[in-house]
Every structure is written in C-alpha cells, then in structure tokens.
Amino acid sequence: MARAELDDMAYRFYTMGSRQDFDVKNSSFHEFYLANPHKISHNFAICQVLLVTWSNCVRVEHFRCYNFSLEYQNNLPSRRVSFDEIMSESKLSIVLPLELIKLYKKWITEFFYLLETKRNRWPGSVIPILNDVLREVRENSETLEQCCEFLENYSGPPFRKSTEKHRVAFAPVPTNLHVHQYTIDNRATREVLSCGTASALPLRFQSGGLTRLSALLGINRSYQDFPFWSKRKILVDLKRYLGQLSHRLDVEWSGTDFSGRTKLCSDLSSRLQEVGCFLFFFVSFPFKEFDSQCYSKAYEQLNEISGNISELDIYADLLVDEEKRRFSKGENASCTISQSLSKQFFSIDRQVRDSLQNQKDTIDVMFISLTTKLAIMDKINDEQNWLEVAYVAHIYLFLLQSKNELYEKSAHDVICLCLDMLLVLADSILEAQLLGLVMEVHKNSMLHLYFHVQIRSDFVLSQTITIAATAILNTVYRGWPIIDGYAGDLLLTVASFLSVYGDEKGMAEDAWEAWRQLEARVAFTLIRAPSAVCRTCIPLVSGERATICVSIPVPHDVYDSLPCELKDRASILVHVAYFNIGVNHEATLGQSFGGTALETAINQEGAERVLSYSNRFSVDQNAREAVMELVNVVASEPSRKNLAIFEWAMTACELLRGQAVICCKSGKDRTGMAVTIEQGRVFRETCGLNAVQLQEVIASLRRDGARRENCRKNVGKAVYSFSPFQMHFLPKTFRPPNGTYAQGVSS
Structure with a gap:
C-alpha cells in the first residue's frame, strides 16, 4: 500500500507540470518600454537518457509551442518541464x-x-x-x-x-x-x-x-575631453557658488547687529565647506566664525586646478600681453593692471588682467589683511561683551560700538573683495584653459x-x-x-x-x-x-x-x-x-x-x-x-x-x-x-x-x-x-x- 502511494506521488510529481498553458499576455509596464514581444513555449520531458524528437508545433501569431518526447530508461515517467521565453525590442x-x-x-x-x-x-x-x-x-x-x-x-x-x-x-x-x-x-x-x-x-x-x-x-591629459570639461565644470560651479555667497552677504549684512553678523559669517564659512561636491572641498576643520581659512581653501583649490593644467601660466601670459597691446592702441577700454584693485576686480568686462601668479600673490595679501581685521573684530567683540556685563558707562559703550562699525565696514569690504578676486581668478583660469585647449590640440597635427x-x-x-x-x-x-x-x-x-x-x-x-x-x-x-x-x-x-x-x-x-x-x-x-x-x-x-x-x-x-x-x-x-x-x-x-x-x-x-x-x-x-x-x-x-x-x-x-x-x-x-x-x-x-x-x- 505504501509503495503504491509513493508511486502515485512520484507519477504526479514527474508528469503534472505546475503550468500547462503559457500566458501570452504581457504586463502593462513591459509594454511601456518594450515592443514586439516574440513568445515561444517549450515542453521538455527530462529523464536519465535524453533523446529529443520533435513531435508537433503550434504557431499562433508570435506565439509558438514546442513539445518534445524524450525516451527514458528508468522506472519513473519522464519529468515534464515547461520553458517559456519572450524576446522583446526596447523602445x-x-x-x-x-x-x-x-x-x-x-x-x-x-x-x-x-x-x-x-x-x-x-x-x-x-x-x-x-x-x-x-x-x-x-x-x-x-x-x-x-x-x-x-x-x-x-x-x-x-x-x-x-x-x-x-x-x-x-x-x-x-x-x-x-x-x-x-x-x-x-x-x-x-x-x-x-x-x-x-x-x-x-x-x-x-x-x-x-x-x-x-x-x-599625444596631448596632456588635462586637455583630453573628460578631464578638460570636468575641470571646467568645477570652475563654473565655483563661480556660481561664490556669487551666491556674495549675494547673501550683501542681503543679510545690513539687517542684523554685530552679534548677528558674526553668526552670519560663521554660517557662510560652513557653507563654503559644502563647495567640496564640485571643488574637492572636503574640509575637515570646523569654523566658528568668518575665518579667512575658508577663502584660503577656495584659493588653494583654484591653485591646485591651475597647477594641474599643463602650461596654463604660459597661455595666461599670452592673453595678458594681448590685453596690454590692445590697451596701448586704444582697442580695449577695460581696466589695466596699474589701476586700483576695486576697478581691476569689479569691472564687468572681466579679462585676464594679470598673470596668474600675480593674481595669487594679490589674493595672499588680501587674506593676510582679512585675517588681521577679523582678529581685531573678535577682540573688540569680547571687550564689548565684558563691558556690558560690568555695567560700564553708556558713553564708553557708544564709543566702542562706533569703533566696531568702522572695523565692520572694513572687514565687509575686504570680504567682498576677496570673493571677487577669487571670481576673477576663476575667470582667468577658464580663459587660459580654453586657449590652452586650442593650442594643444593643434600641436603635432x-x-x-x-x-x-x-x-x-x-x-x-x-x-x-x-x-x-x-x-x-x-x-x-x-x-x-x-x-x-x-x-x-x-x-x-x-x-x-x-x-x-x-x-x-x-x-x-x-x-x-x-x-x-x-x-x-x-x-x-x-x-x-x-x-x-x-x-x-x-x-x-x-x-x-x-x-x-x-x-x-x-x-x-x-x-x-x-x-x-x-x-x-x-x-x-x-x-x-x-x-x-x-x-x-x-x-x-x-x-x-x-x-x-x-x-x-x-x-x-x-x-x-x-x-x-x-x-x-x-x-x-x-x-x-x-x-x-x-x-x-x-x-x-x-x-x-x-x-x-x-x-x-x-x-x-x-x-x-x-x-x-x-x-x-x-x-x-x-x-x-x-x-x-x-x-x-x-x-x-x-x-x-x-x-x-x-x-x-x-x-x-x-x-x-x-x-x-x-x-x-x-x-x-x-x-x-x-x-x-x-x-x-x-x-x-x-x-x-x-x-x-x-x-x-x-x-
């Protein structure tokens, strides 16, 4: 009796497939991005000795069903296995x-x-x-x-x-x-x-x-297609980010007191850290105030980019010489190097006004000035807080606040100037990089x-x-x-x-x-x-x-x-x-x-x-x-x-x-x-x-x-x-x- 039940179970397992019909319908999502499905169904009978003989074929449009009879040499019937395939084109x-x-x-x-x-x-x-x-x-x-x-x-x-x-x-x-x-x-x-x-x-x-x-x-890798445009995107994103910081500084500076401006500067510093997504700005040090380090970091990244581009200084010097020549002949009404920093860096028509090294040296000087001013502001802010706690006369506090306003304005101007100098440096690198591409690809035919x-x-x-x-x-x-x-x-x-x-x-x-x-x-x-x-x-x-x-x-x-x-x-x-x-x-x-x-x-x-x-x-x-x-x-x-x-x-x-x-x-x-x-x-x-x-x-x-x-x-x-x-x-x-x-x- 037990043997008969086992034989019946084995017969059902080997002969009754889990799926008798092939579903010819396709899902709506498949139809969304696939087209012209070609569907075929195969039925195999699996045994120890497999000799496939094709018996019949039924074809309806793009659907075909193949049945295979398989000879076997064992005591159990052949196991039936269905194999369904769909081949579709991608829309x-x-x-x-x-x-x-x-x-x-x-x-x-x-x-x-x-x-x-x-x-x-x-x-x-x-x-x-x-x-x-x-x-x-x-x-x-x-x-x-x-x-x-x-x-x-x-x-x-x-x-x-x-x-x-x-x-x-x-x-x-x-x-x-x-x-x-x-x-x-x-x-x-x-x-x-x-x-x-x-x-x-x-x-x-x-x-x-x-x-x-x-x-x-045979050209420097920095001028090959992907590296060239990657560096160019970094520079363009840097310009955009510096512009956003400059705009925010102008808008929020006038609407707060000395303490609020300190917080604003601190927030702007942390924002500069986020520039790392496009300028490798993975800055690890925290900022508690508007520190010149953030500008120095931007400057360092610009310096790194310019150093990685082959002969960038040479191409920048070519553009500077052309700028001088045009100015001497009256062909260019834009500012020259000898003019003031404000005119040099705030001019709307930005050109390569000076060699990259001279621009970097100027930025170094401005960073030193900014660091000094921010240090004095921190010291004055600490003195003011102590005097307020000590209930010092209002007249003395008034004089101290007037002094604060003077240093605030000076620091604000230097911050804006630093931002704009970085912007001009980015423009200069972009211009020299483009000239470098034209010159490099022309070499050696x-x-x-x-x-x-x-x-x-x-x-x-x-x-x-x-x-x-x-x-x-x-x-x-x-x-x-x-x-x-x-x-x-x-x-x-x-x-x-x-x-x-x-x-x-x-x-x-x-x-x-x-x-x-x-x-x-x-x-x-x-x-x-x-x-x-x-x-x-x-x-x-x-x-x-x-x-x-x-x-x-x-x-x-x-x-x-x-x-x-x-x-x-x-x-x-x-x-x-x-x-x-x-x-x-x-x-x-x-x-x-x-x-x-x-x-x-x-x-x-x-x-x-x-x-x-x-x-x-x-x-x-x-x-x-x-x-x-x-x-x-x-x-x-x-x-x-x-x-x-x-x-x-x-x-x-x-x-x-x-x-x-x-x-x-x-x-x-x-x-x-x-x-x-x-x-x-x-x-x-x-x-x-x-x-x-x-x-x-x-x-x-x-x-x-x-x-x-x-x-x-x-x-x-x-x-x-x-x-x-x-x-x-x-x-x-x-x-x-x-x-x-x-x-x-x-x-």
Whole structure:
C-alpha cells in the first residue's frame, strides 16, 4: 500500500507540470518600454537518457509551442518541464539616443559660439589655429545634425539591425538591443539583455578603438575631453557658488547687529565647506566664525586646478600681453593692471588682467589683511561683551560700538573683495584653459584626431546609456534590491565575445572605454511619468560633458509602488563589470600573433569591479563564494577562450541581483550561443540536469528558440552566420546544431 502511494506521488510529481498553458499576455509596464514581444513555449520531458524528437508545433501569431518526447530508461515517467521565453525590442533604442543627440548638439553649439567670441580677443597668431578648430567643430555639428534628422524621421522597428552597422546616422543607437526573458516551470524567471557591441562601427577602426586613439593624441591629459570639461565644470560651479555667497552677504549684512553678523559669517564659512561636491572641498576643520581659512581653501583649490593644467601660466601670459597691446592702441577700454584693485576686480568686462601668479600673490595679501581685521573684530567683540556685563558707562559703550562699525565696514569690504578676486581668478583660469585647449590640440597635427575621439566617445556613450536605462527598467519591473535597508546602485555585468584581433580589437577598445565613461559620467533618476495615460517611455536628459543626468519616467502606479528607499535617492549609478572572451577563429589568431594583453586587462578589471561591488554590502555566502570563484578563475587564466569566466560572471551577477548584458559584434550569432548557454545554466540549476541532458536542451533552444528569430529579424534568414571553417575554432559549447547555420550570410 505504501509503495503504491509513493508511486502515485512520484507519477504526479514527474508528469503534472505546475503550468500547462503559457500566458501570452504581457504586463502593462513591459509594454511601456518594450515592443514586439516574440513568445515561444517549450515542453521538455527530462529523464536519465535524453533523446529529443520533435513531435508537433503550434504557431499562433508570435506565439509558438514546442513539445518534445524524450525516451527514458528508468522506472519513473519522464519529468515534464515547461520553458517559456519572450524576446522583446526596447523602445528606448531610438528614443533615448535621439534625446542624447539633441543634448550633444546643444553642447557643440555652445562651444562653437564660445570660440567665435574669441576671434577679436585672442592674439592674432592664434586666430588661424582657432579657425581650424572651428572647422572641426562645425563638421562634428553637421554629423550630429544628420543623426538627429534621421532619427526624428525614422519609422522602422525600434531597434538597429546588424546590417545597418555602417550607417553613420545610426551610430548613437545600440545594435540589435533586445530583452530576453525566460521562465522555467513557472519557478525561475530570469532576463538578459542581448545586443551588439557598444562600439562606433560606422567610424571604422583603421587606427584602433578609443583606447589606442586616446593614446595617439599625444596631448596632456588635462586637455583630453573628460578631464578638460570636468575641470571646467568645477570652475563654473565655483563661480556660481561664490556669487551666491556674495549675494547673501550683501542681503543679510545690513539687517542684523554685530552679534548677528558674526553668526552670519560663521554660517557662510560652513557653507563654503559644502563647495567640496564640485571643488574637492572636503574640509575637515570646523569654523566658528568668518575665518579667512575658508577663502584660503577656495584659493588653494583654484591653485591646485591651475597647477594641474599643463602650461596654463604660459597661455595666461599670452592673453595678458594681448590685453596690454590692445590697451596701448586704444582697442580695449577695460581696466589695466596699474589701476586700483576695486576697478581691476569689479569691472564687468572681466579679462585676464594679470598673470596668474600675480593674481595669487594679490589674493595672499588680501587674506593676510582679512585675517588681521577679523582678529581685531573678535577682540573688540569680547571687550564689548565684558563691558556690558560690568555695567560700564553708556558713553564708553557708544564709543566702542562706533569703533566696531568702522572695523565692520572694513572687514565687509575686504570680504567682498576677496570673493571677487577669487571670481576673477576663476575667470582667468577658464580663459587660459580654453586657449590652452586650442593650442594643444593643434600641436603635432592632432586636431582632427581630437574631435574624432570626441564624437566617437559621444556615440558609444549614447549606446551604453540606452542599454543601461533598459536594464534599470528591467530591474524596476523585477523588484529593486533593498540591501541592509538601502536601495543600492545597479550592477551591470557585460559579457562580450569579441576577438582582440583586427577590427574587433578596436571594437573591444571602444566598448571598454564606453562602459567606463558610463560609470564615471552618467547618473540616472526615476521620475513619475508626466501623464497617467503615457504609453511610451521617453527619458529626459540634461547636464554637461562632465556629468549627464538621465531621468527615466515610469507609470504612476509603478512609481507609487517603488520602495521608499529607492524614491528617496537623488540618483542611481550603474556599476559596470565588463568582460571579454574571444571564441572564434580571429580570437585564435589574436592569441597567436596579437597577444592577450588587452583581454587580460579587461577581464582582470571586470573581476575587480565585481569584487568591489560585493564588498559594499552584506551579501549572502553563496554570492560571496561565486564572486571569489570568479576572481580565482580570472586570476588563473584571464584569456584564451576561458568560458568559465562567463559562467561565473553570470552566476555572480544573478546572486548579486544585477543585470546581465551579452553582446558580440552583431548581437545575434555568438550572442545567441551565449544566451542559450546562460539559459542552460539556469535550467541545470533549477531542474538538476546532467551534462548530456544540458547539451540537448541547449541544442533544442538554439534550434527552435527565440534566437533564430533574432537572426531572421536582422538578416532576413533564421540561420546563424557561421562557416564550417569558423565552426572548427569555436568551443564545442558554442557550436550551433546542424541545419541552423550557414556561411555567407551578411550580418
């Protein structure tokens, strides 16, 4: 009797799946940022000996159901497992790059007009160089204009086909971006993003990718794109902050007594500490009064910035000499160095009036004067408080207060003058820095290369931003991880299968630099959608070259259901761990002739980033072990087709609740093989398959799954683009089944 009951329980367990029908309906939130879902359902029968024979297929629109009968050699029936997958296009693929191109156009237009204003102010010897720079800027502007016009009029599917890889107008759009979601037995649901490499394919790779091109520039790092604009943003923010302090001082000074002014000064001092967010003002010392140390700190930071910019003093001296020449000829009505400090520093038309060193020396003198006056004010204030307590005659107090007013006015004037001198110094550094950029990029005929690197960086950054924004929405749909009561940043694990040989080496260099820039320059924010009936996600982008903010709208009901810890965050950062594993014949050539230094450096950095991310939070033991295994695998063999890197990178990403991105050149062939390997890994962990069963499941997914549909959408044929020659060099786990691949397919 007991044996019969056990047999009945086993029969029910193995033959009655938890889900008989595949729900073809999609969630409203998925429809908000995804389009054209392609849905396929597979039914597997798992046993010890797995021989798959296709029995029947039912197709309704984009929904297909495959049933597989599996022979077995045991006493129990085969276990039935359902596998459902949905492959969707991201609506952000076209929308977000268009918004970014508009922002890029704004930047380059402002930069063009800024340079135009220098035609009549810079030395005549610089004007021909300035004209060459303006010509390059204009060419980049025209390229961005063409991209913008094309994307605004684009009416095709919301993804870039791999066959469009050489169209410049498509350069800011990620190639073949899809979201691939799959569910196993209604128990395990995973998603992975698949796409082509985040590289500037239309700009080609004659001289390599961004890594090599940046090294070829041969200019001081302070004038390269990101460092240049980062320092410029710091200086502009400093000017804005000093202006706010000056305004507050003027408004609040007259409305209070001596004691109140002391408190005001103390508060202004503490406010200056907050400037550290844009000027490395992490001041550790407290302020109890309006101390000249706060101005000294601002001065020190200006001094540090000016010292880090190559030959800044030389370019400032060129501008000073031009100022003197124009004044001597009556061409400039602005003040000269010989005039008074008040005229020199309060003039509306601020120029580089003196060398940077002379300006610094003048500020040093004013700081000494300010320190002396504030010390006297403190002493008088202490005497006044003591006399009031001692009930001294009112006439003596009146005389003392009159003396206070005299020192107050003097200190107020010096404070204002110090603020304005710092402002003029910032203006001088900005002007000299801009001239330095023009002069530096013209040296050694690097002008064209400099602006080529700039627009190349803009294009690949647009692609990574689009991919990351889609990953963020995926995470919101899945449920944002809350760790230790804190909504952390997003871990994005990118597994690339480019060879580090030929053009693909340049692609890997582009992608490596692009993902670095994403982490360094871009912050994301979740906002409520502008309308309750909004049906498409259209992110808002703003910012400057140094910092870009991408605001991602979500539907009202989704936004209201977000964890408070996530809504309270001002911004979300994406931490990227980029890995590259070459698997094709070019990877073999690269290992033999080109070396593995690039791939080794990429994978070592990727492992370090995953480890660094895991150390920021309290993670469970399984996640910690997966991360350490990844680190050990990379340390033992960081290159040479080591697919264990891919397996452990995906495992660690899943356990750390990150998002996975799988890519290759086109995002369909090698990517399709890698996606099915990842699906097989989850299948094995969920259902307990042996090695033979796993390979059969992966083969059936490659033969009848969504990845062949991805090939059809890109090249018009549901076949993988592999030749028999390439098949010989691919690892066995990366080889598609017979009848699913062909050579000569344009990808």
